[in-house]
Amino acid sequence: MKEIFNASQPTGLPPAPAALAAKVRTLTPSLTRSMQRVAEAVADNPAGCAALTVTGLAELTGTSEATVVRTARLLGYPGYRDLRLALAGLAAHQQSGRAPSVTADIAVDDPISEVVAKLAYDEQQTLADTAAGLDTVQLAAAVAAAATARRIDVYGVGASSLVGMDLAQKLLRIGLIAHAHADPHLAVTNAVQLRSGDVAIAITHSGSTGDVIEPLRVAFERGATTVAITGRPDGPVTQYADHVLTTSTARESELRPAAMSSRTSQLLVVDCLFIGVAQRTYETAAPALAASYEALAHRHTPRNAR
């Protein structure tokens, strides 16, 4: 067996400078056990790890040099040396940064004001991570496909279905033909109709939601351009995806289900996709948007209150 971990990097992204923390979080779930230990140590204490040699870090994490190097590769660096440099950069970056006062998890007895602060902070973090980890090449490709598509189908179930509907709603507003399917059966039924020139978008945080993978597979086999928006760029869903857009995976806690931050992340991706498409179809998008405002105007009472 050959170990070509570089191949797992879809497009040759240049290693991340301060986006390292994001990358670690995004990638952690798809790492093996010992690699996770290394990644954790690195994310936990960048400054400390930057001071260590491969051997040192291997000992600290109770693994081998080989594993450390492998982890560095997975993180997108050519080797440990480069990861170490990035780590030093990150450390300096953090140092200059602000006080990470609210990093703690939300507890059952947190006062409501604390909850607001922590949630806002977490979601901001999620946004930053997502933006940092988003592959703009893949995004551009997805945008190009969507902008010229005959029709666009969006698949998502559970929490992701709302994101799907949001995307479809917005695309409709700029005059594109888009549908969101939350019902797996109807999704497959519709996917069968797709062909080359159409676009299918699957949204699943886990990357392994059968109900979403199935319609994407059908669309893929019918020749449609397929896009996966997922937190697991190595998950089964990517088998049938021409373009993969990665969402960030923030830690979850008992009170804070993963759905919450994954939704934030997914929405940002979807927004980017939408804006990208709107740019490329500006001629028709702008008047369509204006028209939809116009149509809604009479639904608002003339704010006489107070």
Place this chain on the structure above:
Amino acid sequence: MKEIFNASQPTGLPPAPAALAAKVRTLTPSLTRSMQRVAEAVADNPAGCAALTVTGLAELTGTSEATVVRTARLLGYPGYRDLRLALAGLAAHQQSGRAPSVTADIAVDDPISEVVAKLAYDEQQTLADTAAGLDTVQLAAAVAAAATARRIDVYGVGASSLVGMDLAQKLLRIGLIAHAHADPHLAVTNAVQLRSGDVAIAITHSGSTGDVIEPLRVAFERGATTVAITGRPDGPVTQYADHVLTTSTARESELRPAAMSSRTSQLLVVDCLFIGVAQRTYETAAPALAASYEALAHRHTPRNAR
């Protein structure tokens, strides 16, 4: 003859992080010619030098490895390796200094990477604004009402309907009885059923969406506790709201409809509401959340994909 350059460091100062540039200037006059060349290169372009090996830097400056190492020592580092680390840190530091260039609006011809950065930044801003402007007293009151409610109805149309569904979905997950209504007629029909001890929540960015105000008014008159989530705390909807939760109103542009940032803001408020309720119903919420995970487990394929 022995070369103990370390001895030239009077007091065992720890290597400088960002004070490197200063150190270089201070030390330059006392350096030999070739060492000056090295120091100059380093001060000139920290990022570039950080990417070079000893040999590389030696060649670049037309000197030898030994000289580079000697210079590193003079600068206060144990060796070149450490200088390089410091250089990487310095580079990252400098980079972070000039970051806030993304304040501008999204333009039609922005490259996709710019779009991602601007959107992420805007949404982060929206979150911060929302958290800052949220009245925790009102929020606490709304939470208390929802946590003990017999049933919870949520009204929202258009983009806000998705937020409403999100809230209802989550409340359902922790065992509460919640419904989201996007259909104005059904919403009113259901609102008639409410009475004291029930909670009705209206979500409208403009604060003047008749289709949402109407059911809230009905619920209000029936004696239910009513909550308005709106960007216009002076809008008509607040007439019938016992508690008003204010969302932030970010600027919108031609390509960036208001729906986008209002949605972000609304979701944060809804999340806070949810977490608050989950805290107060922890005894039942925690097992209910766990159970809902459990129920979904088999819907995921066992990640066999490479």
Place this chain on the structure above:
DNA sequence: CGTATAACGAAAATATCTTTCAATATGTGA
């Protein structure tokens, strides 16, 4: 002009990083 000293670089010695490969663990299908 000669000598002492400092500056410098080539190359050896060492440390560090990377790769290979075999052993072990893990999961999958009969």
Place this chain on the structure above:
DNA sequence: TCACATATTGAAAGATATTTTCGTTATACG
């Protein structure tokens, strides 16, 4: 449950990079 295939892992060999050594060349000073 077992046998098989595949993935994960670390020890050690191999390759690079860094540091040290040491001899040569340059410079200063008497």
